[in-house]
Amino acid sequence: MNNYSKQREAILDVMKENLVHPTAEEIYQLVLEKEPQISKSTVYRNINILVELGEIKKLNMTIGPDRYDYLYKEHSHAICEKCGNIFDFYYNFNKDEISKELLKQIGNNMDINSITIYGICEDCKSNNKK
Amino acid sequence: MNNYSKQREAILDVMKENLVHPTAEEIYQLVLEKEPQISKSTVYRNINILVELGEIKKLNMTIGPDRYDYLYKEHSHAICEKCGNIFDFYYNFNKDEISKELLKQIGNNMDINSITIYGICEDCKSNNKK
């Protein structure tokens, strides 16, 4: 099972130890502490491989660079479109019913990977300097 | 009310006429037909202004450049993380209950703007050349 390169292992370790939705750059900085010679392209390449393998999840941001999440436990995300803050939360979406609706409406039997809430957080509502 | 520049009007018109989730580049190409001298920076700047004003919505993609949607009617999106296809659909998410859960779990009274499903579409499941 452990047939990853040590660089890829180090990246996955960083993700497990930092459940804070880091950007690729932040992952790179953290991995540097374990593997000081690692290159940024290796980090990007392995992040993509880990996403492809389903080990980590890419979070699609409205602002700023993409972020990544280690899936220690199933959860959803609520993302503030103004400040980019990501909140983990649990909600029992009725995926079966949503799947059925999708099939009915779009004629496509999708596999649902995740459900994300986009909105405006409390701070951004009150700090509304516009 | 019509105190938009003609360039901004043209962009909004293009969005109303093309409910196909275009990228910024595609919007630029379409607007060129109406305003042949428009520059790409004007398109980007006005897209951002229209998003800020809530006239159009930015869709956060797992792959490829961001896409935009004119909100002719409230709907949700199901996005394929592999091919980037976007499907419009209607589902009566219980936003009040979700809001309450968010407040309880993350202690933040967010305004929910949209709920997006990320998954793998039927085609990408069967065309799985991996």
Add this chain to the structure above:
DNA sequence: CTTAAAATTAGGAACCATTCCTAATTTCGG
């Protein structure tokens, strides 16, 4: 109208995040 201030523009440079390229190194299977 005239005019000054404010907003917007075109065009291109700059920027940032990410991917691609290459030659060298490491890992894997037999």
Add this chain to the structure above:
DNA sequence: CCGAAATTAGGAATGGTTCCTAATTTTAAG
């Protein structure tokens, strides 16, 4: 071991987007 396959470091290249500037357009007031 040994050859093939995978991975790496490092840097160049790319793509998408934002920023800068001087010129133009729009707006509001007189």
